[in-house]
Amino acid sequence: MTTGTPGPRKIDTSKAHPARVYDWLLGGKDNYPVDEAVGEKLPPEAHAAARQNREFMHRAAAWLAEQNIDQFLDIGTGIPTEPNLHQIVQRIVPTAKVVYTDNDPIVLAHAEALLVSRPEGATDYIEADVRKPEEIIEHARGVLDFERPIAMSLIALMHFVPDDEDAYGIVRNLLDALPSGSYLVLSHAASDRFVEQVRQVTEEYAKGGIRLGFRTRGGVERFFDGLESVDPGVVTATEWFKTAPPAPEESGIYAGVARLP
DSSP: OBOOOOOOOOOOOSSOOHHHHHHHHTTOSOOOHHHHHHHHTSOHHHHHHHHHHHHHHHHHHHHHHHTTOOEEEEESOOSOOSSOHHHHHHHHOTTOEEEEEESOHHHHHTHHHHSOOOTTSEEEEEEOOTTOHHHHHHHHTTTSOTTSOOEEEEESOGGGSOGGGTHHHHHHHHHHTSOTTOEEEEEEEBSSSSHHHHHHHHHHHHHTTOOOOOBOHHHHHGGGTTSEEOTTOSEEGGGOOSSOOSSOOOOSEEEEEEEOO
16 A cells, blocks of 8 residues: 655755765666765775665665554655565565654655555655654654554664754653553664764855764663663664674664564
């Protein structure tokens, strides 16, 4: 089942957007010169971080589906890159429902790729900003059953919301709307790893008009306050495995999964 219909869109190509820079870092083609200009100035570790984020999302989503979680709210979806979240979870739970959210109209322009659900399940898309959590929740209620557990993913998103924009309050408001037994899946750029690269990334994004708020491990753990941590806790993205990981790879990304009691 597919729900939602992409509507009118206006893509601002005069300034960089995180979703399009991320697409460029992943080797995608759905970006513009302003996005490439930012991406080209970033250190090699930024390319690795984009890949590591995706790989963490794949592992976490599959694990949640294996725990019989069949409802997902993915905020900060980004430009579709296969496999998308619904493809991963519907291989395990064909009836799974997924609501995608992003604030870049170019994602909406490609939403058809996000809306090709298995017949037994459902996918939906809303163009919305995480800074307005009430809009996201209101829309998601039309697709997801808020009486049953929901997995909410914030992959490589909250480091685009600095502290002066109330990042922790935004996540808390989203979590407060979810029922007991739901999960938070979050990855976040680290400020206390690869410090020189962090400075370079922050400066280059700022030149493109994008503010960043990288955080320490403790700062990332704060998003999970009051939740029941899933092993191995908040670790680097390449350390988050439910089975034995391959050869270790350094990462400047923290990641974790936790359950609402």
